[in-house]
Each structure stands twice: as structure tokens, then as C-alpha cells.
Amino acid sequence: MIVVKVGGAEGINYEAVAKDAASLWKEGVKLLLVHGGSAETNKVAEALGHPPRFLTHPGGQVSRLTDRKTLEIFEMVYCGLVNKRLVELLQKEGANAIGLSGLDGRLFVGRRKTAVKYVENGKVKVHRGDYTGTVEEVNKALLDLLLQAGYLPVLTPPALSYENEAINTDGDQIAALLATLYGAEALVYLSNVPGLLARYPDEASLVREIPVERIEDPEYLALAQGRMKRKVMGAVEAVRGGVKRVVFADARVENPIRRALSGEGTVVR
């Protein structure tokens, strides 16, 4: 099993991703695709007069403030625009793709975080009523049913809360959860940069490899800070959880998945 997360930033070459994924699928490789959609959500939200707002958490992470209206825009872009674009491109390339959100068949279920801590003017405040959360359960039986019948699942947030509400959840975390669940050969994160960059956005500062057993070394610990912290620690956790390797790679090029699998990008193992 190979799990591929296609990021939602500007510059992603969806045609190349679909072509590469379809060609692997036709060779019999079992694949799960997970995708984002943040840049297009921002655009649509602006156009609909409900501009995006973000919260900076005390730990430094940034997340989208998700009121009910934002959640609906999120669903329109992730489940409608981006998911169906990928499914259509995959069908064009001969792969029988099937797009699902976490709501469908209770595929991703998790805990809603109704109170979210954030930092404003140096003070920690609490935002209530947010529709965000973390996936804790996967309906693996549904994925197995579709995989065994020969389909290529294309998966997207939102997830379903334990109270049966749609919640905005992190696609990177979903991909890691799936890769761990399947003990995947590889978990590939595709985005609009060549991998993890020691000095973002300097692409010459690409980190080639992060050996998990040396993550406590000062050289590697320095990478697991700031904006890369969540990505690096998520990858380390996935490898510790049984995923053979995690690769952060470029989605702006031809054959992005095969390149990642051949080691182009940042390999965590």
C-alpha cells in the first residue's frame, strides 16, 4: 500500500499526479489518495464574501477558523471542486477512482474541538463554536471493500464528529493515520516545494534524509521546530508506527509519485 497526500497549495500539477497515480494503479499497486484544497478554499471564500480567517495556536501552528458557513465553503471546494477534479482526471487516465469524504460511510470519525486556544496580541484566548477536530477512527472495512473491488479511493476531509457533525480536520494527519493502519510501504506528501527545506523557501536547502533513530541529534532536532515541526514529527511518528518511509516531494513536476518513491525529496525512514 502507498498513501499519497496531495497538498492544497498553489502550483500543484493535478494532471501529472493523476497520470502517475493511474499508471501505478494499472500496474496493480494499491493506492490511497488524500487531498487538500486550502488555496482554492481561500479564493472561493473571498469571492463569496466570507473571507478566510486563521487562528495561531499557542504551539505556533496555524489553523482555519471554521464556522458553519466556512465549513460549507470548505465542503464545496474539497468535496466538490478538488475531489471531483481528481476523480475525473484519474478516470481520463484509466483508473477507476471513487471520491469519498470522511462523512461518507463514517469513513473518518473524530473528536470535535469546540473550544480552540489561540494567541492574539500576545494573549491566549479561546474561540468557541469551531467546527474543527482530529480524526481518531477510520472505517477500514469500507476502504477494504472498495480496494478489493478494484477501485482507487480519493479521500478528503471533512470528518464526522462523534456527535455526527461535519468537522474540518487536517489532511496530513489523515494520510499518516491511513499509512499507519495499512503498514504502508510509503507515505508520500506532495506539495509545491521539493521537500522539507532547512531554510524555507530556499529550495537549495532541501533536506535529503531524516533518519528516525537520529531525530534527537541536534542537526535533526533543529529541523523539527517551527513551521516544520508538525510535518517532521508526524513523519517520525508514522515511521515508528510501522510505515516503511515517508517522503516529502514536489507536485509541480511530471511523475511526482514515482520520483518521490525513487527518493527525490526528503526521505524519513
Place this chain on the structure above:
Amino acid sequence: MIVVKVGGAEGINYEAVAKDAASLWKEGVKLLLVHGGSAETNKVAEALGHPPRFLTHPGGQVSRLTDRKTLEIFEMVYCGLVNKRLVELLQKEGANAIGLSGLDGRLFVGRRKTAVKYVENGKVKVHRGDYTGTVEEVNKALLDLLLQAGYLPVLTPPALSYENEAINTDGDQIAALLATLYGAEALVYLSNVPGLLARYPDEASLVREIPVERIEDPEYLALAQGRMKRKVMGAVEAVRGGVKRVVFADARVENPIRRALSGEGTVVR
């Protein structure tokens, strides 16, 4: 099997539809839901600065002009907003719903009509490059797989063309095709009126019954004209194709499906 098409006009009580569908599903009734989304597509298209345009065909029917941008808005509303709203409401009511478009798993495949005839200022013209068409094939194996595993499918256009393009197709026709394929007990069309009205929009002119064997009688033939032609003839065809009865009923009320099944509305049999 009962096939329910939920219209996309203003005033549909989605909560009531979901509650009723979930309660039937929990009793073990096999259900397929198909839905529309036209009114909300119009609103979103206006808000995004790409207002809806419609073509009047020589036969009198009206259809949405669907360029690629309109198709994307259509997908956002049908596959994103409306489909996920229904799936979420059904999950809240305890039914394990799963939402799919016609692209997913090649569920609905059909012929793209690239050249569409329309009437303007009394002249017949041809519009080219439209992404519309008619569904001719259903991936019944996929529906059976999901039904047998206990899921409640919630289905929506677009369909996939034979050239693997997404195409805007008529949800009423999809519902009739599904009902015929399954030899359904009932095909229920829910909208924002109590059924077929002899003198639209006068709700007192509700037609109680259309006996298919008497469709050629002047009394009934008169109903199969103008704006009701497609609906009436579609229902007649479905009944001739093996569907036990077709009911046009109200989606603004509580228990809309059970009411339709008990004969409230217009019954074609």
C-alpha cells in the same frame, strides 16, 4: 427497493427528508436517494460572478448552459454542498449514508451532447461546447456492493461521458433509470409542490392519479404537455419499464417519503 429523488428548488425540507429516509433505512427498507441542487447552484453562480444561463430547446424544455466554469460550480454545489449536507443529516439520524457522484466508480456514464439546439428570438440555433448529456449506463455492481454492505447511497450528477468528461445530466432521468434497473416498488419525486398540478401553481389543481393504461385519453394526454411533459412521460416510461408506481409529492412537510408512499401526491401506476 425505493428510489427517492429530492428536487433542488427552494423550500425543500432536507431535515424532514433525511429523518424519514433514515427511519425507513433502519426498518430495513432498501433505498437509493438522488438529489438536485439547481436553486443553490444559481445563487452560488451569481455570487461567484458567473450568473446562470439557460437554453430553451425546440421541444420547449429548458436546460442549464454548462460551460466548464459552470460545471465546476455545479460540482461544488451538488457534490460538495448538497450531497454532504444530506449525508451529514442522514448520519445524524443514524443511517450510514455514502455520497457519490456519477464520476465516482463510473457510476453514471452517458453520451455528451456537444451541440445543443436552442431557440432564440424564434430561431433555432446551435450552442457548441456544452458539458451536458444523458446517462445510459449505471455501475449497478458498485451500488449492489454498497447496499449489501448496509450503506444508504446518496447520488448526484454529474455523470461521466464516454470520453471521460464530467457532464451535467438530469437527476430525474437518473432516478427513473435506477428505479427501472431495480424494478423498484416505488419511485418518489419530492419537490416544493404537492405533486403534478393541472393549473400550475394552483395547488388545489393537484392531479391525484394518472393511470398509465389511460395516458392516451384526452384528459390525461392534456397533462402530458408543456412543462409537465417530461415528468409525466418519464413516469409513464418508468411504469412501463417495471416500476410499480411513481409518486410526485411534497418535500416541504414532515415524513415526506412515507406520505408519498401512502398515496399523498400524484400517483402514476
